[in-house]
Amino acid sequence: MEAIVLQSNDWAFILANWEQFALGTAVTILLTITSLVVGFVAGFPAGAIEVYAPGWLRKPVSAAGVILRGTPIVVLIVLFFFALPIPQLGTFIIIDAKVDAFIVATIALGLRSAAYQAQVFRGAIQSIDEGQMEAARSVGLSKFQAIRHVIFPQAIRRSVPGFQNEFTIVLKDTSIAFAIGLAELLTRAEQLYLQPGHDTAVVEVIVTISVIYFVLTFATNRALDRLEQRYAVPEGSG
Amino acid sequence: MTLLDVDSIYKSYDEEEVLEDVSFGLDQQDVEVIVGPSGSGKSTLLRCMNRLTEIDSGEIYLNDDEIHDLDENELRRRVGMVFQGSNLFAHLTAQKNITLGLREVLGMPAAEAQAKAMEYLRQVGLEDQAESYPAELSGGQKQRVGIARALAMEPELILFDEPTSALDPELIGEVLTVMRDLAEEGMTMLVVTHEMDFARSVATRLMFLDDGRIVERGPPEQLFEDPREDRTEQFLGELADIY
Numbered sequence: 001m002e003a004i005v006l007q008s009n010d011w012a013f014i015l016a017n018w019e020q021f022a023l024g025t026a027v028t029i030l031l032t033i034t035s036l037v038v039g040f041v042a043g044f045p046a047g048a049i050e051v052y053a054p055g056w057l058r059k060p061v062s063a064a065g066v067i068l069r070g071t072p073i074v075v076l077i078v079l080f081f082f083a084l085p086i087p088q089l090g091t092f093i094i095i096d097a098k099v100d101a102f103i104v105a106t107i108a109l110g111l112r113s114a115a116y117q118a119q120v121f122r123g124a125i126q127s128i129d130e131g132q133m134e135a136a137r138s139v140g141l142s143k144f145q146a147i148r149h150v151i152f153p154q155a156i157r158r159s160v161p162g163f164q165n166e167f168t169i170v171l172k173d174t175s176i177a178f179a180i181g182l183a184e185l186l187t188r189a190e191q192l193y194l195q196p197g198h199d200t201a202v203v204e205v206i207v208t209i210s211v212i213y214f215v216l217t218f219a220t221n222r223a224l225d226r227l228e229q230r231y232a233v234p235e236g237s238g
Numbered sequence: 239m240t241l242l243d244v245d246s247i248y249k250s251y252d253e254e255e256v257l258e259d260v261s262f263g264l265d266q267q268d269v270e271v272i273v274g275p276s277g278s279g280k281s282t283l284l285r286c287m288n289r290l291t292e293i294d295s296g297e298i299y300l301n302d303d304e305i306h307d308l309d310e311n312e313l314r315r316r317v318g319m320v321f322q323g324s325n326l327f328a329h330l331t332a333q334k335n336i337t338l339g340l341r342e343v344l345g346m347p348a349a350e351a352q353a354k355a356m357e358y359l360r361q362v363g364l365e366d367q368a369e370s371y372p373a374e375l376s377g378g379q380k381q382r383v384g385i386a387r388a389l390a391m392e393p394e395l396i397l398f399d400e401p402t403s404a405l406d407p408e409l410i411g412e413v414l415t416v417m418r419d420l421a422e423e424g425m426t427m428l429v430v431t432h433e434m435d436f437a438r439s440v441a442t443r444l445m446f447l448d449d450g451r452i453v454e455r456g457p458p459e460q461l462f463e464d465p466r467e468d469r470t471e472q473f474l475g476e477l478a479d480i481y
Contacts (some may be wrong), residue, residue, distance in 0.1 A: 134290060135325035135384075139339035139391060140315035149338055154329045233329045234373040 010201035024185035027097045031174045038110025039117050047121030068115035077108040081180040097183040105177040113170050120162030124155040160228045168217045185209050239266045247296030256282045258450040267424040271437040274447035280430045284397045288317040318388030318396040324380035326372040332383045333368040336390045358386040362416050378409030398429040446470045
């Protein structure tokens with residue numbers, strides 16, 4: 001098993017190809033951001049709909065969530081890749097990644113994340129004491145005003161730990177775009193060790209991208225912790 | 239001047255009658271204290287006055303407007319409410335708890351709303367807590383902010399739903415003092431409470447509610463000293479033993 005022995009010339013190979021890791025990391029970060037944005041834009045209203053909307057709207061949204069959460073992400077991404085009518089759109093400049101694969105990955109990761117973010121937000125809304133709504137209505141705020149000014153600001157704060165979790169999951173799951181050949185970190189890593197004569201570098205390459213994934217998740221979680229502390233409000237019973 | 243006229247209201251939940259043929263009236267500046275055993279319909283009665291609970295039948299007039307003809311937000315602006323567990327907006331400072339309604343319901347400019355909030359915080363003795371969040375306030379302070387929040391909307395009537403029941407004994411006094419001051423200034427109040435000293439010294443009338451019906455109603459001294467109904471005597475006697 002020569003391949004798993006960490007060889008110095010394999011590390012040299014990695015250093016020589018640092019650009020591939022940098023580009024892969026860039027694609028990974030971009031895909032994480034676009035997926036989380038889709039996840040938030042779709043998941044936030046979906047969570048609110050699950051709490052407040054009438055049945056004709058709530059039921060289909062809720063069912064879509066159940067399906068998205070119940071399907072493996074690899075299956076989703078492959079399904080969307082072959083089922084969605086997205087034309088070949090060439091490649092992004094600089095990061096050199098296929099546009100259509102990037103869009104498919106964003107939709108799959110984004111919708112799946114939306115399904116989970118909706119649950120995070122729904123739970124946060126439902127955790128707000130009923131008295132908050134009653135007090136808001138008692139002052140004369142409409143239901144909509146009460147939701148907007150009293151319920152949502154508190155629910156969003158309570159959602160932060162869940163969103164943080166979701167961020168880490170989406171970032172790591174961008175590696176699943178490997179299945180449709182999007183040139184993110186894992187795909188580029190594979191392309192490196194599949195080069196003739198470099199099969200001994202598998203472990204080094206994978207360890208390298210693992211470290212990159214870890215640094216990314218760790219750093220962003222720390223940053224989000226800071227953000228949470230900064231906007232924290234003294235908690236306790238209102 | 240009749241301010242509130244409640245005419246034969248009924249309310250039931252799942253066939254269980256909670257309020258049965260309840261009628262009474264409040265004049266301007268009246269302070270009416272409602273007492274009754276738990277489950278007697280006190281809270282429900284109060285909540286029907288600002289339509290947090292909708293009655294099944296009957297009529298309620300607030301200064302000659304039938305409240306079910308009014309927009310419910312308009313009604314609630316005109317009828318303030320103070321809750322047992324203050325229900326202050328947990329993410330807002332004391333001052334912002336008060337300005338939210340002023341800004342969003344009355345459309346008051348920010349500076350004016352802030353000044354007004356300070357004025358009412360001063361009235362309840364909490365101007366130095368304007369920037370505190372609810373979690374940083376004591377139970378009594380929270381209730382006083384809750385009162386200031388209701389007052390700031392300049393309501394015609396304020397409903398108090400057991401405002402001191404959830405408080406530690408040493409915090410009850412400060413809340414009752416604020417309520418007593420309000421009564422003296424002529425605020426019309428409908429108060430569910432078991433604080434019989436407050437009822438005796440502040441209330442214009444005492445209402446004893448049992449099984450969703452008004453058993454007896456009159457000046458507090460009459461109900462305490464010379465109740466017409468045995469049930470009233472028995473219940474007030476029990477309250478006196480406890481409090």
